[in-house]
Every structure is written in C-alpha cells, then in structure tokens.
Amino acid sequence: MITDPRSHGLWARTAPPAPDTTPLRGEATADVAVVGAGYTGLSAALHLAQGGAQVVVLEGETVGFGGSGRNVGLVNAGLWVKPDLVPAALGTERGERLLALLGAAPRRVFDLVARHGIACEAEGAGTLHCAVGRKGLADLADRARQWQDRGAPVRLLDADEATRLTGTRAYAGALLDERAGTIQPLAYARGLARAAIDAGAVVHTGSPVVGVTETGPRWHLATPEGGVTADWVIVATNAYTRAPWPEIRAEIAHLPYFNIATAPLGDNLRGTILPGRQGAWDTKPVLTSFRLDAAGRLVIGSVGALRGTGAAIHRAWARRTMRALFPQAADVPFEAEWYGRIGMTADALPRFHRLARNVVGFSGYNGRGIAPGTAFGAVLADLVAGRITEADLPLPVTDPAPIGFRAVREIAYEVGAQAVHLAEARGPASG
Incomplete structure (x- = not known):
C-alpha cells in the first residue's frame, strides 16, 4: 500500500x-x-x-x-x-x-x-508542445518538420490556434501530436x-x-x-x-519532477482550459506541464522536489503559474501534490x-x-x-557507463529548479 x-x-x-x-x-x-x-x-x-x-x-x-x-x-x-x-x-x-x-x-x-x-x-x-516566444516556436517548427518528413501526424499551430486549444494566450504557438494522449x-x-x-x-x-x-x-x-x-x-x-x-x-542522473493538482474545476471553467483534453508542456528548459484528469482537476508540474525548501518554493510557483496561465482558475484550491525522479542519461x-x-x-x-x-x-x-x-x-x-559528475548533476537539478522558480517570482510569471 x-x-x-x-x-x-x-x-x-x-x-x-x-x-x-x-x-x-x-x-x-x-x-x-x-x-x-x-x-x-x-x-x-x-x-x-x-x-x-x-x-x-x-x-x-x-x-x-x-x-x-x-x-x-x-x-x-x-x-x-x-x-x-x-x-x-x-x-x-x-x-x-x-x-x-x-x-x-x-x-x-x-x-x-x-x-x-x-x-x-x-x-x-x-498532446500540445507549447512554444514560449519566438525561439520556442522556431524550435517546434524544426521538430515538426523532422517528424513530418517521416510521415507523422504532427502539426504546427499558430498563436491563435494554440490559445484555442490550451485556453491561455501565453504561447506563440504549439506542436499538436495526434499520435499521443x-x-x-x-x-x-x-x-x-x-x-x-x-x-x-x-x-x-x-x-x-x-x-x-x-x-x-x-x-x-x-x-x-x-x-x-x-x-x-x-x-x-x-x-x-x-x-x-x-x-x-x-x-x-536523477531529475526530480513534481505535480500539484487542483480540486475539480466547475463546469463553467472546464470548457475554458484544454477544451480538447490534450496534455501539454512548454519549451522552457525548466518546463511547465499541465493537463486535466477525468474529474476535471488541473494537474500542473515542473522540475523540482517537494521536500525541504523546495516544497514551499514549488507550491508558490504553481499558484503563480496558475494565475498567469489561467486567471479564471487562479483561486481554485490545490488538493494533492507528489513528486518522483526521472532517470536521465x-x-x-x-x-x-x-x-x-x-x-x-x-x-x-x-x-x-x-x-x-x-x-x-x-x-x-x-x-x-x-x-x-x-x-x-x-x-x-x-x-x-557511469555518467560524469552524477552527484553534482543531481544537486544542480534540484537546487537549480528552486532557483529558477524563485527567480520567476521576481518578475511576471510565464507559462
């Protein structure tokens, strides 16, 4: 159990x-x-x-x-x-x-x-890979071309299409991958x-x-x-x-990743956030992911561990990010949080x-x-x-083959994520 x-x-x-x-x-x-x-x-x-x-x-x-x-x-x-x-x-x-x-x-x-x-x-x-700024959009355009050259059903969306499918105007575009879910x-x-x-x-x-x-x-x-x-x-x-x-x-090397889930969104909010039920993440190096579960809870996540000083830092980041991406749901309470580790080569x-x-x-x-x-x-x-x-x-x-400086990498991932999320608190939150 x-x-x-x-x-x-x-x-x-x-x-x-x-x-x-x-x-x-x-x-x-x-x-x-x-x-x-x-x-x-x-x-x-x-x-x-x-x-x-x-x-x-x-x-x-x-x-x-x-x-x-x-x-x-x-x-x-x-x-x-x-x-x-x-x-x-x-x-x-x-x-x-x-x-x-x-x-x-x-x-x-x-x-x-x-x-x-x-x-x-x-x-x-x-799924939607969401572009942060022009650099993010150019990266996704290149990724889209490479998959399309192999016949994959992926499509680069402009800012308006990305807004319609995500429910936020934070992104310059998105890559829709119809194979995924x-x-x-x-x-x-x-x-x-x-x-x-x-x-x-x-x-x-x-x-x-x-x-x-x-x-x-x-x-x-x-x-x-x-x-x-x-x-x-x-x-x-x-x-x-x-x-x-x-x-x-x-x-x-272990990369920590956390998720925080809201209470179920009301019917008036569900249609305004990811109305097509895609899962999403963005092009930032310390990325933001977001999706809905079957009950309409919004699950938002990023790199970081919910322990020590990271717990409060990442919770605060999640609330600010909610407010920036989906202001209509900014005050919906969180009801669950968890984290684990990713194996990085x-x-x-x-x-x-x-x-x-x-x-x-x-x-x-x-x-x-x-x-x-x-x-x-x-x-x-x-x-x-x-x-x-x-x-x-x-x-x-x-x-x-042992990965170089593994312990240093793992500390850098955890502490670096806290630093990035703290830095975002000093300026406008972005998705």
Missing part, C-alpha cells in the same frame, strides 16, 4: 485498486524472472505470458511504485531529443527503427488499454499488472532482489524471504534501481544492456516512460522468446 501522500498523490487516490499480490515466500522457478513492476517489466511479463512462458515478476515495493506511478501521464511519441538526432547518434538503420517503434508506441498503449479493459482515463486526443499513469500500471496476471504471470510485491547467482545454465534471484530460479532475467528498474545492479544507477537517449548471459534490460527513459516502456517491454519479450535477435533491436547493445 502507498501511504506517503507525496509519493503518488492524486494518482493513488483515484486509481482502481491494484491486483492482489504477496511477497515471495519460499523458492519458485520460471522461464523468465522480471525485476520491476513498472511499465517495462509488466509489458514484458504480459507479452511473455501470452506466448506461454512461465513468468515471475519481483517488485521491491508495490505495482507502479517508481516513475510509472508518479509521472504526469502524457503518452507521448518519440523521445525528448529531436528525431534527426537519433539516427545521427545510432546510425541510420537503428535510429530510424527506434523512431518508428516509439512513434507507434502510443497506439500500442491505447490498444492494450482497450484490449484488456484497463480503467485508466485514457484520452487519445493528442493522456492516461492515469498509476491506474495504467495496475491494469497492466492485472492483465499480466490474467495471462498467467505471477507478480510478487514487497520482494526486492537482494542477490543474483549464476547456477549452471540458470540464474537464482534471492529475495528476503525466498528466491526465483530462471533461465532469463529482465531488469526493468530504471531510475529506481537498487542492488544488485549498481551499474544501472551509476549511468543515470548523458545524451538523453535510452540504453539497452546485456548485463550478463541472459540478463537484459532497457534503462534511461529521460522523462518518456509510458509509451517507450510499454514498447520496450514487448521488445524484451520478443528477444527472450527468440522471436528477434539482438541485431533486430532498436538500440545497440552497450555496457553501462
């Missing part, structure tokens, strides 16, 4: 209950042991179990405890980096393969939601877990992996009260990785690792976890099941 109101906030309050799970007690065997019950691990477990594999999922906390249960809920296509940078970094063949996979990933999410009847407030109306993220994770269990997977929560031993051709994963012996191990822990794979933690690209023989995983989602995590989980299932080889993967096989 999630008891800290700042860990999952609104999502814990409004998600359907998680499926019944228990800690692993005693020894078990499986074809595949999956470590982590977030989007990647649960998608892998679901697709493997549907193919007839015996799957055991080991989760140290609860289903969706990490980033899968704390994020904004934007089901975005692609990556944070612009499309043309991906083949430049990975090579044309693999880079375009990754872009095709992740461009179609939101549709995969919405198809799974429909197929398994997952109650997660799914909205497929698209929003979900209730913790509800989606819980729904994936239920679907995986229904397909035959076994999910154990409260079962952190405390040791891994190679036993002949198989692996033994020890937990505090038991263990699993399996042919394959999928490591799907990303920013919430603990032992026994410290090399994954070492290659990503040095180049903002995800990684695929073969950590040992038959031990594999993706990590480094860089703030794009919902659709990529779902898609990468299915890719891992195909790899483990032998339907594809490593040559078919959307990323090259790489060894984890």
Whole structure:
C-alpha cells in the first residue's frame, strides 16, 4: 500500500485498486524472472505470458511504485531529443527503427488499454508542445518538420490556434501530436499488472532482489524471504534501481519532477482550459506541464522536489503559474501534490544492456516512460522468446557507463529548479 501522500498523490487516490499480490515466500522457478513492476517489466511479463512462458515478476515495493506511478501521464511519441538526432547518434538503420517503434508506441498503449479493459482515463486526443516566444516556436517548427518528413501526424499551430486549444494566450504557438494522449499513469500500471496476471504471470510485491547467482545454465534471484530460479532475467528498474545492479544507477542522473493538482474545476471553467483534453508542456528548459484528469482537476508540474525548501518554493510557483496561465482558475484550491525522479542519461537517449548471459534490460527513459516502456517491454519479450535477435533491436547493445559528475548533476537539478522558480517570482510569471 502507498501511504506517503507525496509519493503518488492524486494518482493513488483515484486509481482502481491494484491486483492482489504477496511477497515471495519460499523458492519458485520460471522461464523468465522480471525485476520491476513498472511499465517495462509488466509489458514484458504480459507479452511473455501470452506466448506461454512461465513468468515471475519481483517488485521491491508495490505495482507502479517508481516513475510509472508518479509521472504526469502524457503518452507521448518519440523521445525528448529531436528525431534527426537519433539516427545521427545510432546510425541510420537503428535510429530510424527506434523512431518508428516509439512513434507507434502510443497506439500500442491505447490498444492494450482497450484490449484488456484497463480503467485508466485514457484520452487519445493528442498532446500540445507549447512554444514560449519566438525561439520556442522556431524550435517546434524544426521538430515538426523532422517528424513530418517521416510521415507523422504532427502539426504546427499558430498563436491563435494554440490559445484555442490550451485556453491561455501565453504561447506563440504549439506542436499538436495526434499520435499521443493522456492516461492515469498509476491506474495504467495496475491494469497492466492485472492483465499480466490474467495471462498467467505471477507478480510478487514487497520482494526486492537482494542477490543474483549464476547456477549452471540458470540464474537464482534471492529475495528476503525466498528466491526465483530462471533461465532469463529482465531488469526493468530504471531510475529506481537498487542492488544488485549498481551499474544501472551509476549511468543515470536523477531529475526530480513534481505535480500539484487542483480540486475539480466547475463546469463553467472546464470548457475554458484544454477544451480538447490534450496534455501539454512548454519549451522552457525548466518546463511547465499541465493537463486535466477525468474529474476535471488541473494537474500542473515542473522540475523540482517537494521536500525541504523546495516544497514551499514549488507550491508558490504553481499558484503563480496558475494565475498567469489561467486567471479564471487562479483561486481554485490545490488538493494533492507528489513528486518522483526521472532517470536521465548523458545524451538523453535510452540504453539497452546485456548485463550478463541472459540478463537484459532497457534503462534511461529521460522523462518518456509510458509509451517507450510499454514498447520496450514487448521488445524484451520478443528477444527472450527468440522471436528477434539482438541485431533486430532498436538500440545497440552497450555496457553501462557511469555518467560524469552524477552527484553534482543531481544537486544542480534540484537546487537549480528552486532557483529558477524563485527567480520567476521576481518578475511576471510565464507559462
């Protein structure tokens, strides 16, 4: 059970209950042991179990405890980096393969939601990347062109169109991505877990992996009260990785991100803010995101942690930003707040690792976890099941490499976000 109101906030309050799970007690065997019950691990477990594999999922906390249960809920296509940078970094063949996979990933999410009847407030109306000033608009125009060159249904909106779809005049334009949408993220994770269990997977929560031993051709994963012996191990822990794979933690820096939700807006306000139900964020380096949930609550977020001095600073920023973007809702009370961490790699690209023989995983989602995590989980299932080889993967096989000055980066992210939000308090708030 999630008891800290700042860990999952609104999502814990409004998600359907998680499926019944228990800690692993005693020894078990499986074809595949999956470590982590977030989007990647649960998608892998679901697709493997549907193919007839015996799957055991080991989760140290609860289903969706990490980033899968704390994020904004934007089901975005692609990556944070612009499309043309991906083949430049990975090579044309693999880079375009990754872009095709992740461009179609939101549709995969919405198809799974429909197929398994997952109650997660799914909205497929698209997302809006909002331009702050002329520089932001030029950046979005370049991004739009790169996606359009690949046939993607994205469209650059002018200021008037952006105002109509967001409900604020703060932006010089916006990029509408019709592939994308929003979900209730913790509800989606819980729904994936239920679907995986229904397909035959076994999910154990409260079962952190405390040791891994190679036993002949198989692996033994020890937990505090038991263990699993399996042919394959999928490591799907990303920013919430603990032992026994410290090399994954070492290659990503933690970027804190918070969300604050209002009480449900009245009927007179709902039609004036995001009337098309898109989720949105802007082009500022320390960005602002905003979306509505199914009950009409406005969820506003940014980089930062709601702890120490950051709690008061970021709350005040959220109120000022509400007043600047949506003055008609400036006095609507806040009723929930929460935060978590994003795993950032040095180049903002995800990684695929073969950590040992038959031990594999993706990590480094860089703030794009919902659709990529779902898609990468299915890719891992195909790899483990032998339907594809490593040559078919959307990323090259790489060894984890520690990110430079990781501790300094993490302090800079947290303290820097406070500084930016304080600086905005001295001048007009902007979206």
